Amino acid sequence: MKLTLWTYEGPPHIGAMRVASAMKDVHLVLHAPQGDTYADLLFTMIERNDHRPPVSYTTFGARDLGKDTAALFQNAIREAVEVYKPKALMVAASCTAELIQDDPAGLSSALNLPIRVIPLELPAYQRKENWGASETFYQMVRHCLMGTDQGLKRAHQNGPVCNILGFMGLGFRHRDDLKAIEELIRAMGIGINVVAPWQASPEDLQRLPLADFNIMLNPELSESTALYLKRQCGQPFTQSIPIGEQATDAFVREVAQLAGLDPDQALFRARQAQPCRAAWYAASVDATYLTGKRVFIFGDASHAVAAARVATQEMGFDVVGLGTYSREQARLVREMATELHLEPLITDDYLEVERAIAATSPELVLGTQMERHIAKRMGIACAVISAPVHVQDFPARYAPHMGYEGANQLFDAWVAPLMMGLEEHLLKMFKEDFEFHPQAVASHLGVQPVAPEVDTPSDEVRETPLAWSDEAQKELGRIPFFVRSKAKRNTERYAQAHGVSMIQRDTLYEAKAFYAQPR
Amino acid sequence: MPNRVLDQEACAPEGSPVLVTGLGPTVVRERGQHEVFCGLTSIVWLHRKMQDAFFLVVGSRTCAHLVQSAAGVMIFAEPRFGTAILDDRDLAGLADAHDELDRVVDQLLSRRPDIRVLFLVGSCPSEVIKLDLGRAAERLSAQYGPGQRVVHFSGSGIETTFTQGEDACLAAMVSQQVDRLSPGDPRGSDAAELVLVGSLADVVEDQFRSLLSDLGLKRISCLPGRRGAERLMVNDQTRFVCMAPYLAETAQRLEAAGCRRIPSRFPFGLQGTTDWFLSVGEAFGQPSDRVLHVIKPAQRRAQLALTAMRPMLEGKRVFFFPDSQLEIPLARFLAEEMGMKVVEVGVPYLHQAMMAEELRPLSAEWRIVEGQHLEQQLARCRAARPDLVVCGLGLANPLEAEGMSTKWSIELVFTPIQGFDQAGDLAELFTRGFARKARLARRIPIGVAA
Numbered sequence: 010m011k012l013t014l015w016t017y018e019g020p021p022h023i024g025a026m027r028v029a030s031a032m033k034d035v036h037l038v039l040h041a042p043q044g045d046t047y048a049d050l051l052f053t054m055i056e057r058n059d060h061r062p063p064v065s066y067t068t069f070g071a072r073d074l075g076k077d078t079a080a081l082f083q084n085a086i087r088e089a090v091e092v093y094k095p096k097a098l099m100v101a102a103s104c105t106a107e108l109i110q111d112d113p114a115g116l117s118s119a120l121n122l123p124i125r126v127i128p129l130e131l132p133a134y135q136r137k138e139n140w141g142a143s144e145t146f147y148q149m150v151r152h153c154l155m156g157t158d159q160g161l162k163r164a165h166q167n168g169p170v171c172n173i174l175g176f177m178g179l180g181f182r183h184r185d186d187l188k189a190i191e192e193l194i195r196a197m198g199i200g201i202n203v204v205a206p207w208q209a210s211p212e213d214l215q216r217l218p219l220a221d222f223n224i225m226l227n228p229e230l231s232e233s234t235a236l237y238l239k240r241q242c243g244q245p246f247t248q249s250i251p252i253g254e255q256a257t258d259a260f261v262r263e264v265a266q267l268a269g270l271d272p273d274q275a276l277f278r279a280r281q282a283q284p285c286r287a288a289w290y291a292a293s294v295d296a297t298y299l300t301g302k303r304v305f306i307f308g309d310a311s312h313a314v315a316a317a318r319v320a321t322q323e324m325g326f327d328v329v330g331l332g333t334y335s336r337e338q339a340r341l342v343r344e345m346a347t348e349l350h351l352e353p354l355i356t357d358d359y360l361e362v363e364r365a366i367a368a369t370s371p372e373l374v375l376g377t378q379m380e381r382h383i384a385k386r387m388g389i390a391c392a393v394i395s396a397p398v399h400v401q402d403f404p405a406r407y408a409p410h411m412g413y414e415g416a417n418q419l420f421d422a423w424v425a426p427l428m429m430g431l432e433e434h435l436l437k438m439f440k441e442d443f444e445f446h447p448q449a450v451a452s453h454l455g456v457q458p459v460a461p462e463v464d465t466p467s468d469e470v471r472e473t474p475l476a477w478s479d480e481a482q483k484e485l486g487r488i489p490f491f492v493r494s495k496a497k498r499n500t501e502r503y504a505q506a507h508g509v510s511m512i513q514r515d516t517l518y519e520a521k522a523f524y525a526q527p528r
Numbered sequence: 529m530p531n532r533v534l535d536q537e538a539c540a541p542e543g544s545p546v547l548v549t550g551l552g553p554t555v556v557r558e559r560g561q562h563e564v565f566c567g568l569t570s571i572v573w574l575h576r577k578m579q580d581a582f583f584l585v586v587g588s589r590t591c592a593h594l595v596q597s598a599a600g601v602m603i604f605a606e607p608r609f610g611t612a613i614l615d616d617r618d619l620a621g622l623a624d625a626h627d628e629l630d631r632v633v634d635q636l637l638s639r640r641p642d643i644r645v646l647f648l649v650g651s652c653p654s655e656v657i658k659l660d661l662g663r664a665a666e667r668l669s670a671q672y673g674p675g676q677r678v679v680h681f682s683g684s685g686i687e688t689t690f691t692q693g694e695d696a697c698l699a700a701m702v703s704q705q706v707d708r709l710s711p712g713d714p715r716g717s718d719a720a721e722l723v724l725v726g727s728l729a730d731v732v733e734d735q736f737r738s739l740l741s742d743l744g745l746k747r748i749s750c751l752p753g754r755r756g757a758e759r760l761m762v763n764d765q766t767r768f769v770c771m772a773p774y775l776a777e778t779a780q781r782l783e784a785a786g787c788r789r790i791p792s793r794f795p796f797g798l799q800g801t802t803d804w805f806l807s808v809g810e811a812f813g814q815p816s817d818r819v820l821h822v823i824k825p826a827q828r829r830a831q832l833a834l835t836a837m838r839p840m841l842e843g844k845r846v847f848f849f850p851d852s853q854l855e856i857p858l859a860r861f862l863a864e865e866m867g868m869k870v871v872e873v874g875v876p877y878l879h880q881a882m883m884a885e886e887l888r889p890l891s892a893e894w895r896i897v898e899g900q901h902l903e904q905q906l907a908r909c910r911a912a913r914p915d916l917v918v919c920g921l922g923l924a925n926p927l928e929a930e931g932m933s934t935k936w937s938i939e940l941v942f943t944p945i946q947g948f949d950q951a952g953d954l955a956e957l958f959t960r961g962f963a964r965k966a967r968l969a970r971r972i973p974i975g976v977a978a
Contacts, residue, residue, distance in 0.1 A: 010625065045566075
């Protein structure tokens with residue numbers, strides 16, 4: 010039993026719904042109690058879909074438990090097949106139905122339906138949403154390929170052809186990332202055989218073996234399928250995630266290699282098709298103020314790692330914290346954290362993330378919707394880089410994070426919440442003017458942050474409250490708000506360690522010098 | 529016996545809708561996919577009303593995800609609700625679920641010493657595995673009391689629909705927090721004269737208190753109060769009145785505690801609120817002309833607001849999907865006061881006794897559908913092409929995309945809509961979609977080359 014206030018991921022059947030909602034001609038029948046239909050609104054409200062997800066629920070109640078929930082489930086299947094006429098049917102149980110052990114697989118196969126039925130095992134008390142999505146995608150592919158000739162290759166070789174795997178419903182920028190990647194692939198002269206699960210039908214999945222290789226994006230959702238296709242059909246797959254300019258270069262070269270094309274020429278074509286301004290923008294003088302900005306990064310593993318790379322190499326930021334909620338993929342984050350000399354934060358407890366943000370006093374938080382709320386409360390600039398998503402993450406405009414266009418958009422998205430160069434400069438210059446009070450922050454941050462100084466439990470137990478002289482207090486107020494709490498903490502820690510009972514103006518600077526030493 | 533969804537469905541022969549016809553409206557029962565929330569959702573407004581309470585759902589990741597999704601925006605620093613997520617160890621009996629729960633509660637209460645009442649909220653999984661949360665609440669109350677109390681209720685989807693979660697919560701509070709004074713008790717003068725049952729926005733509560741005190745009522749209590757730890761003193765003189773129709777079990781427990789219910793229509797709209805005050809006045813022996821005199825200024829304001837809204841709704845056809853149990857009184861308001869035509873009113877379940885005053889004036893032309901078969905209801909809705917569809921969030925955008933105008937029903941639960949001064953706001957909620965469409969239909973000529 011685990012106390013949870015907010016969750017980063019839903020239960021695994023939500024993952025199955027994400028696959029179902031992405032595909033064509035499939036339907037999911039979910040054995041679930043009344044209330045589980047709430048999940049529909051994730052798709053119709055957050056993703057703003059103009060149709061319900063292709064999911065039917067049995068909505069059993071207490072009285073059914075004493076009777077025949079199995080018959081209820083079979084009725085729901087019959088009705089769904091009759092009304093929606095899917096070409097393949099997925100069946101699964103949500104958490105409560107798992108407990109009553111009705112065996113969706115056996116019940117559905119007993120109906121002898123004329124279509125492919127894919128029973129899903131989604132252990133709700135062990136696994137979470139991303140695992141559920143990954144497993145569902147894998148099972149869909151596996152079942153659709155059953156009985157087909159998996160060694161099948163195209164009769165006419167008309168240049169290299171690939172599949173694109175890993176885009177689905179409720180994904181962070183999936184719609185636009187897919188478009189950006191398709192543009193790059195076509196520019197390189199590579200054909201796209203199947204995109205899956207996004208808008209793929211069961212027949213499309215049967216054509217997966219026709220490609221020469223797979224492009225595997227969003228590994229949280231598609232790596233198991235890519236591994237399966239490698240095993241079954243001998244298709245190699247890409248490993249790099251094209252987020253940021255340099256990673257996109259690496260991706261283009263990797264794809265060219267798998268396609269047997271000249272990497273330099275592929276790169277030239279891809280860059281022609283999708284001009285990248287990000288590097289020049291980062292090099293321009295106005296961007297100098299970005300140097301060493303303290304940034305805290307948290308998200309799913311692939312997005313967090315990609316963001317850490319971009320932040321470090323392409324923006325010149327200082328990554329002060331890096332973490333993920335996806336334990337399954339934590340290895341990637343650990344490796345990147347080691348590279349950046351950081352202690353990785355692997356947790357799905359958002360309070361822990363909040364404490365880590367407070368303790369590192371970042372100037373920018375790159376996170377999920379959860380971190381956006383944390384940052385908002387602390388008055389820290391923030392950009393969202395990863396699922397879990399909210400309605401804002403489905404903008405009306407074309408807004409990829411992948412590819413060269415994605416790199417352009419990352420530059421804009423991460424710089425916009427920070428103070429513009431000149432504005433920051435002026436704010437410092439006129440800090441003492443009457444229009445500015447010591448708590449003044451950049452105007453675009455809107456309302457005054459509630460409490461920049463977040464109390465964090467410190468490892469040292471404070472015996473007596475430390476006194477600050479008026480002068481020292483005033484000096485503290487001059488320190489920019491985003492580092493003020495850290496300066497305060499460090500000064501007090503220093504004062505305690507050095508037996509200073511009344512903190513003077515000088516103590517602040519003594520402490521600053523002390524903590525600036527490399528240790 | 530509280531009249532709950534599933535008990536009622538048990539009366540209907542499987543598969544065939546039952547027509548209940550009499551002098552009142554036509555009632556049809558349906559069975560199929562229910563597109564409704566479970567009772568856990570009511571935590572979203574209950575925790576805001578009772579600021580010293582924490583709601584701990586004992587359930588699965590689905591429960592946590594549901595409450596989080598229903599709360600919509602994740603804006604709370606540290607919300608006063610959470611989930612003790614059951615895992616494999618709890619289910620396999622490797623861990624004693626009660627020990628685990630004690631540990632989680634300890635973790636929570638030591639973190640939040642400001643919490644006075646902790647609600648242990650049962651869920652579908654906790655009920656299916658028969659985790660006795662009532663016993664856990666007793667044990668934990670003994671441990672943390674009297675400063676911190678632990679109360680159990682069920683918000684599970686197999687037992688409750690959406691607003692029924694509030695009913696279950698308040699019913700549990702009645703069992704735990706009501707002191708029933710015997711006739712000779714010297715504290716008799718402290719017992720409530722009138723209890724308003726059902727959570728109200730503070731501003732609405734104040735308006736009702738003010739009008740009721742003008743009527744001469746002095747000892748008015750609310751259930752829930754603003755503090756979850758508040759105790760309620762009642763005696764055999766105590767009357768109570770429900771502010772919403774979904775409070776059947778709470779009403780039954782209050783009656784068992786010796787209080788008497790004042791039957792009335794629900795205070796929605798000018799007429800509904802007038803009837804409500806007349807019923808309450810009558811119960812306390814107030815002549816109706818005196819009641820009307822007291823409420824007259826408020827009635828005039830409501831009239832003014834409604835007159836402004838009526839042209840946008842009059843003559844339009846409305847279809848209600850089942851959601852919060854407010855469908856019948858709201859449809860009545862729209863028909864009676866706004867001149868709308870009601871095509872169909874879906875309700876998750878129909879509690880005849882609680883709804884009696886609402887149903888009585890309705891004619892046989894009214895079609896009330898109890899329960900739900902989503903696909904069939906959608907088909908009827910499409911065929912009827914109503915001007916306005918009141919439905920849940922899962923259906924709203926798809927229906928809009930089909931060219932229908934919708935109103936999200938959940939907003940009717942989260943927005944203060946009871947009483948005279950909210951009557952205009954209530955009507956406005958239904959006009960909003962039309963007003964917006966009218967704006968978007970405007971065309972300012974664009975100069976183009978001929």
